[in-house]
Amino acid sequence: MNRQELVQLIRDRQSYLCIGLDTDIHKIPKHLLSLPDPIFAFNKAIIDATKDLCVAYKINTAFYECQGIRGWESLQRTVEYIPKEIFTIADAKRGDIGNTSAYYAKxxxxxxxxDSVTVAPYMGRDSVEPFLGFSEKWAIVLGLTSNAGSQDFQQQKVGGEFLYEKVMRTTASWGTPDNMMFVVGATQASAVADIRKVIPNHFFLVPGVGAQGGSLKEITEKGMNQDVGLLVNASRAVIYAGNDERFAEDARVVAEGYQQEMAGYLLK
Amino acid sequence: MNRQELVQLIRDRQSYLCIGLDTDIHKIPKHLLSLPDPIFAFNKAIIDATKDLCVAYKINTAFYECQGIRGWESLQRTVEYIPKEIFTIADAKRGDIGNTSAYYAKxxxxxxxxDSVTVAPYMGRDSVEPFLGFSEKWAIVLGLTSNAGSQDFQQQKVGGEFLYEKVMRTTASWGTPDNMMFVVGATQASAVADIRKVIPNHFFLVPGVGAQGGSLKEITEKGMNQDVGLLVNASRAVIYAGNDERFAEDARVVAEGYQQEMAGYLLK
Known part of the structure; x- marks a missing residue:
């Protein structure tokens, strides 16, 4: 999916909601466990219930990888089931030397x-560039993440700037706002206005709303640009809103709450 | 495998060679392609031919992941085939917020x-710690990598030290030399003596010998400690030494060359 199509989708749906399918076999409703592929059954129900409210689904690969080969089967079924007009994110945080990163991109x-994959920047240019050579595909590079550990290295000063600023500024020069986004955590809202000055045009994938406590209102005020420029992700808050046979309807209620709030911000 | 067992294995075999099974379906001998699982068949032959010469096998997951589900089947068959007395490394470079890193560790x-997995440190403490809570298992954290891109961020100054020094020094305080190692590229030999002063006791996993041009002699002189403290990896130089029906014997010749050179250094 290209940038123009993504921006149009956001305008049409009045939503910049990304739903994170962090599907954990131990957290899904018990009645699904007798099915042949409980994780896919859960995801299918969540997608069916929310696909008109969001513009992206994010699959965090860790939750699938830990199930071994059947986990990858659930992942493949899920990504194939997501309607083609919705943006898909492999939240895999990959990155390696150039010849190896090329295999991850493939x-x-x-x-x-x-449509996209999250990329860890620590190994530098040749670890990121292989993700940039695919038409209408995106590298989503870790900038300032939502977790406490972001203080350990990302928020250390390198010369006159924070490491995350250097990473985003430098990495941005390797690609374009048409093939690169950045991860900026919603829990870091106080920094987002400054980040937006340095990175005016790129989309930000914003995790940390919901279970991690970030504010949709604040991240929107500080991070939105002329093309909206935000994909705000909620995972646990949406998909585990309920835990019985009505779980998909419960997820829809929460997703609709986010979408309605977003529609209000998009009108301004 | 615990540290004592690993050190004993190195002493017994007079080798600190790690062989990287970066097995690419497009690079293996053509006569294997008609077999049901050519990648596993290749790995099995390489393991059979080299298992007395090395102390570790490193599986770079990218080469398997790009084959989809059948790639994970090849990976699983390979790790199950490696003799239990040999140290195994999942070169996966994972790392995410704490609850997600726990799934990668699992x-x-x-x-x-x-026995071990490589871990990307950019997201900080809670992204690394979940890998440290498993008995006789190891996190191998990226320190100073072998690629050109290591200049972009790792070799930038943070306060009075390089980022890679800060990363290694800080990360070392979260674990012990019994559950953590560091990746230090062989192409960075000039820095290794200084790194060894800061990190005296940990094992270093050293990629970059062979196809990437690093010197085994130099990395050994600068990086060895009282417990050897090195696992030096060669991937392409060993596994693609030949490309016909004698490929496994050809791989053995190269692996034996490394082992003999290592035996010489261990005698000193």
Whole structure:
């Protein structure tokens, strides 16, 4: 999916909601466990219930990888089930030397057909560039993450700027706002206005709303740009809103709450 | 595997060689392609031919992931085939917020049974710690990598030290030399003596010998400690030494060359 299509989708749906399918076999409703692929059954119900309210689904690969090969089968079924007009994110946080990163890019863009993949920047330019050579595909590079550990290295000063600023500023020069986004945590809202000055045009993928406590209102005020420029993710708050046979309807209620709030911000 | 067992293995075999099974379906001998699982067939032959010469096998997951589900099947068959007395490394470079990193740790330590997994440190403490809570399992944290991109961020100054020094010094305080190692590239030999002063006791996993051009002699002189403290990896130089029906014997010749050179250094 290209940038123009993504922006149009956001305008049409009055939503910049991304739903994170962090599906944990131990947290899904018990009545699904007798099905042949409980994780896919859960995801299918969540997608059916929310696909008109969001513009993206994010699959965190860790939750699937830990199930071994059947987990990858659930992942593949899920990404194939997501309607083609919705943006897909493999939240895989990959990154390696150039020849190896090229295999990761092939994995997520070609083998599984995702629109985008999250990329860890620590290994530098040749670890990121292989993700940038695919038409209408995106690298979503970790900038300032939502977790406490972001203080350990990302928020250390390198010269006159924070490491996360240097990472985002430098990495941005390797790609364009048409093939690169950044992860900026919603729990870091106080920093987002400054980040937006340095990175005016790129989309930010914003995790940390919901279970992690970030504010949708604040991140929107500080991070929105002329093309909206935000994909705000909620995972646990949406998909585990309920835990019985009505779980998908419960997820829809929460997703609709986010979408309605977003629609209000988009009108301004 | 615990540290004492690893050190004893190195002493017994007079080797600190790690062989990287970066197995690419497009690079293996053509006569294997008609077999049901060519990647596993290749790995099995390489393991059979080299298992007395090395102390570790490193599986870079990217090469398997890009093959989709059948790639994970090849990976699982391979790790199960490696003799139990040999140290196994999942070179996966994972790292995420704490609750997600815990799933990655479970993936590689429990689902697939590796002894160790490589971990990307950019997200800080809560992204690394979940890998440290497993008995006789190891997190191998990226320190100073072998690629050109290591200049972009790792070799930038944070306060009075390089970022890679800060990362290694800080990360070392979260674990012990019994559950943590560091990746230090062989192409960075000039820095290794200084790194060894800061990190005297940990094992270093050293990629970059062979196809990437690092010197085994230099990395050994600068990086060895009282427990050897090195696992030096060669991937392409060993596994693609030949490309016909004698490929496994050709791989053995190269592996034996490294082992003999290592035996010489261990005698000193």
């Amino acid at each position: 994995t997520f863009f070609e083998t599984y057909g995702f | 993936t590689f330590f429990e689902t697939y049974g590796f």
